[in-house]
Amino acid sequence: MYYVKAPAKINLTLDVLHKRPDGYHEVEMIMTTVDLADRIGLEVREDGAIHILSVDRFVPNDHRNLAYQAAKILKDIYRVKKGVSITIEKNIPVAAGLAGGSSDAAATLKGLNVIWELGLSLDELAEIGSKIGSDVPFCVYGGTALATGRGEKIQELPSPANCWIVLAKPTLGVSTADIYGNLKINEIEHPNTALMIESIQQKDFDLMCSSVGNVLEDVTLKLYPEVAGLKDQMKKFGADAVLMSGSGPTVFGIVDHETRVQRIYNGLRGFCDEVYAVRLMGDREPLA
Numbered sequence: 001m002y003y004v005k006a007p008a009k010i011n012l013t014l015d016v017l018h019k020r021p022d023g024y025h026e027v028e029m030i031m032t033t034v035d036l037a038d039r040i041g042l043e044v045r046e047d048g049a050i051h052i053l054s055v056d057r058f059v060p061n062d063h064r065n066l067a068y069q070a071a072k073i074l075k076d077i078y079r080v081k082k083g084v085s086i087t088i089e090k091n092i093p094v095a096a097g098l099a100g101g102s103s104d105a106a107a108t109l110k111g112l113n114v115i116w117e118l119g120l121s122l123d124e125l126a127e128i129g130s131k132i133g134s135d136v137p138f139c140v141y142g143g144t145a146l147a148t149g150r151g152e153k154i155q156e157l158p159s160p161a162n163c164w165i166v167l168a169k170p171t172l173g174v175s176t177a178d179i180y181g182n183l184k185i186n187e188i189e190h191p192n193t194a195l196m197i198e199s200i201q202q203k204d205f206d207l208m209c210s211s212v213g214n215v216l217e218d219v220t221l222k223l224y225p226e227v228a229g230l231k232d233q234m235k236k237f238g239a240d241a242v243l244m245s246g247s248g249p250t251v252f253g254i255v256d257h258e259t260r261v262q263r264i265y266n267g268l269r270g271f272c273d274e275v276y277a278v279r280l281m282g283d284r285e286p287l288a
Ligand SMILES: C[C@](O)(CO)[C@H](O)COP(=O)(O)OP(=O)(O)OC[C@H]1O[C@@H](n2ccc(N)nc2=O)[C@H](O)[C@@H]1O
Pocket: 011, 014, 023, 024, 025, 026, 027, 029, 097, 099, 102, 132, 133, 134, 135, 136, 149, 150, 151, 176, 177, 178, 180, 181, 246, 247
């Protein structure tokens, strides 16, 4: 069995510039990885089939699974005769705004590149990943990056200042399409992406905390007031910065000292079933 880690991502900034003719939105977002990951196991099948095994009841085991789609697209493009059995050990909350499915797809692309001996570069894998979903190219590279276009144009950044991230996901799933669909473009208050980039390059923790911003928050918080409540709780328990990740509903707190992380984690456990205290990773994994 060949194993590949599929880390979750958070958006430190998420800005939308305008709606595109293709129905997607032009975005400008800073994403980074955290130490919460699914584990993808891959085994070559001689019968040419693609099989998915995931024990999470919210994750489809068929062509709807993004890991399945990753195997299928590689098989079709490179006329691969072999198949693969894919086991997904799910640790990232589903439909959470943490790119769980996108990261599984990216990990599957990278793992199949090895076991099917395709010899593709990261750039080629990211290009293929963009056909699966807008977050997949970032997940192929990992680390920290500025993503533009519909999210598929990736410019690598250094890792931010070391810190902890407390993630809290209310028990609801959010449709990314619905959130983007309800966005009022002319009412957007744009975050300062350039300042966030500067804070990352300087490894300036305080500047990073003061530069976070996600324009999709207004939509998700109006549709799901419990997400706004969670933001307030995270602030009350003392996080240095609080933001919703992606289209939500996960809220994350940025914390500089491990001592405070436990207090915030324990406090939130009183309100929320899915709470995680993880390190911000921020560096690219070595290519498998
Ligand atoms: C919200 C984020 O997760 C932030 O990282 C991403 O922008 C969304 O990434 P994703 O879930 O991989 O998105 P996709 O699966 O490609 O698209 C889902 C739906 O979200 C909307 N969508 C997505 C990306 C984008 N730049 N503009 C959009 O309007 C579209 O309605 C699309 O049909």
